Amino acid sequence: MFGFYRLAAVVPELRVADVDFNLSKLAEGYEKAAKAGAAAVVFPELCITGYSCGDLFFQRRLLERAAEAAVEFAALTAGKGTVAVFGLPLLRGDALYNVAAVAQGGELRGLVPKTLLPNYREFYEKRHFRSGRGIVGESVAFGARSLPFGTDLLFDCGGGFQFAVEICEDLWGVLPPSSLLALGGARAIFNPSAGTELAAKAEYRRELVRQQSARCLAAYVLASAGVHESTTDVVFGGHALIADNGRLAAENRRFARKGSLLLADVDFDRLGAARLSESSFHDNPLPEGKRFRTIPLDRVEGSPDFAFAYNPPRPFVPGDVEHRRERCTEIFDIQCAGLAKRVEHTGAKKLVIGISGGLDSTLALLVASECCRLIGRPASDIVALTMPGFGTTGRTRGNAVKLCELLGVTLREVDIRPACLRHFEDIGHDPAKLDTAYENVQARERTQILMDIANEAGGMVVGTGDLSEIALGWSTYNGDHMSMYAVNCSIPKTLIRFLIETTAERSAPELAAVLRDVIDTPVSPELLPASADGSINQKTEELIGPYELHDFFLYHFIKYGAEPEKIRALAGAAFAGVYDEETIERTLQIFLRRFFQQQFKRSCIPDGPKVGTIALSPRGDWRMPSDASDAIWRS
Incomplete structure (x- = not known):
């Protein structure tokens, strides 16, 4: 379904x-x-x-019965479709192979011999088996059939499901066979x-599997011998692992x-994408011949x-609390x-920031504060401006001032309302008309003030816009769209809350309380008048849809090129019981329309640090014409 295949290790x-006995358990x-x-x-x-038969591998009776059992086991796969990969000793001429x-x-469809044979400490495979190194293009008589035999086999089930096999020690070598097999097209090992x-x-084994799946941009499935192997000198634990492009x-x-x-659903289309x-994968040519x-x-x-x-419904946010704290700390350090x-x-000489009491400007201010500490500058070198407008509420302004x-930091306040009213008069705009011009006049007035104060103080304007907004x-084009360095530019809205929370956890109680109230404040540009009770009237997520949906769409659309149908299905599963199909569809259409229509703003965004694998800077990450059509994505 949508490129996902279920992989199993038994x-x-x-x-x-x-x-x-073993055949019966394999069948089960x-x-x-x-x-x-x-x-x-x-x-x-x-x-x-x-595995632990030792010199019994020299007994022909064991080898012959193993070959018969392999054919019998293969017969059990009839009508099932599911591919089985299993191990046995193979006698070929006068040589024995671990296959x-x-x-x-x-x-049976093919036989792959082991390449690297351990011969140290508890392993003495070279006593019994011969390496399959160099066996390519060959076949072997097996029962009544001739089967492909060699280390050069790729198995293709269609639909992007192409896999290969390596055996145990092969993974532990300096150059695992799977590296070349992946370059040959295998998306699973x-x-x-x-x-x-x-x-x-x-x-160590877990890290080997995880890292090899990352290097190969592949799925990696390992099933290791269990506790019922011989315990004469060692114990086997039955370790099973499934990794997917670096993720366990x-x-x-x-x-x-x-x-x-053990089961896992792996997105093979994502591996292909x-x-x-995403990498220099194709810059690694196969060896000559x-x-x-x-x-x-x-x-x-x-x-x-x-x-x-x-x-996960929040793919940018690690689910594990400790991992999330570590990730947030690292991102903050990068900023x-x-x-x-x-x-x-x-x-x-100065860092100039517009502080609104919202998420983005709060994070930017925290970054600027830590930056000054790092370079030995006083916090007073930060000039934070609160610029109340027609929609500013007491809650956001209060949090901005307290913060x-x-x-x-140095706090300044400039009331933009008189200047905006004069500008409305200059351009002949009725201030009772609450349209785009009404909103954008305020945004541009704020940016003008920030830029001019930065010039006056010999400073720079620190941008606050985040990845989701970008x-x-x-x-507002040439309003909050513009700054001199944008510290939040590759951080999505769903992650910003956790970055602020991580700072709150290590802050004094009074500061932590302010930060947590900022986290709980509805997202709003506050460009329309407040409600009668003084609360925020203009709530962004009521206008364009939930940011956690937009961030979900962004992740799958940009990172893996997922098609809208697949994104819908994934969102439906991830947000089951949270958002209905209508909400998901409406928000997806908004995302696609705006993503294409608003590219012109991304074509000229300020510099800023990339903190993750997704960013939209035209200089190194996302290159897209400003007039590209969205027709085939929205049809």
Whole structure:
């Protein structure tokens, strides 16, 4: 569904050298994975016999029964569609190979030999097996069929679902086979493994899987031998992992006595989009003469739902509290470092900021305050201007004043209403007409004041606009759209609240209270008169839709090129019970229309620091013509 495929890793119960018992457990695991809607499932290394058979691998009876069982297991896949990847010993001539078999549609479809054979400490594979290095373009007689055999196999199920296989130690090498297989087109790597458990080894294995999935811009699925392997000298833990482009998508609990089934829904279209636009992936050519054979398989079904997908409603905001604090601290540090460099370079004597009591200007002020501390300047070098207009409320103005006092910055107030009324008279505008001109006159008057005071003081204007506003063009052209350095320009609205909250957590109680009230204040430009009770009348999210929806759309549209139909489906799943279909659709149409129509504002935005993988600067991130049509996205 929309490029998502469900991947599975099964760690079955096992008896060492008891092929019939192992076959029955493989069948059970496969049946569970197939019923769960898995497109493919991987089992551990040598799971037909058990990895720890030792010199029993020299026994022909064991090898022959293993080969028979592989054919029998493959037959069980008939009519299911789900691909099975499992391990067995393969006798070819006078050489024995540790191989992964790929089965689908009732038949074996290919055999991949292990390349790197460990021969240290508890592993002595070279005693029993031969490396598959250099085996390309070959086939092997297996039962009544001839099967593709080699390390050059790519398996293609259509629909972007192309995968390859490497085995255990292959991943631990300096140059894992999966690196070249990914360059050859594999979007998923399956690894039948048999890793022993030692203190801290699982953590290292987890990082290997995660990092390799990131380097390869691929999914990586590993299933390792479980606790029923021989414990003569070592213990196997049955570790199973699924990673997706650097993210750990799923992990089982090790040392399970009854086996385990691990599932994750992975977006293969997203992997393709990342390879297309996000990295130097295609600048890594395959070695001269390196070729891969593509083995066509039957088409597999996409994920039946998003039950095992990573689809958070706030994709810019880490869900884990500690991770979120760490991320917010890092972003804040990036902002401060960017502003500090600009101040030092320009020799600015003052930092001039328009402070409204809203989220964006609060964060910009906090950044400026920390910047001054970093470069040894007094907080009084920050000139914060509160500029009440026709829509300013007591709550926002009060918070702005308190914030400036607590931070020790220089606070100035300029009432823009008289100047705006004079301007209305100059241009012949009826001030009772609350239209775009009415609003934008105020925004431009504020920017003019900021720029002029910065010139007068030998300073620079610190911009406050955020990524969400830039995406939607929710700013007045040459008004709040403009500054001399925009510290929030790549931070979405949904993340700004958490950045301020992180500062509040380490602030004195009085400052923390002000910051938290700012967080709770409705988002508003306050350009229309307040309500009769003095509260905010103009609420942005009532006009253009919830920012958390806009940020969700922005993330999927920009980062992965998701089509509107897919975005709708993902939003419907992520915001189930929060927003109905009508709200999601209406907000999506607003997002698409404004994103295209307002590109002209992004074509000339100020400098500012990039803090994440998504930014809309025309100088290094998003290049788009200002007059591009949105017709095919909104049709």
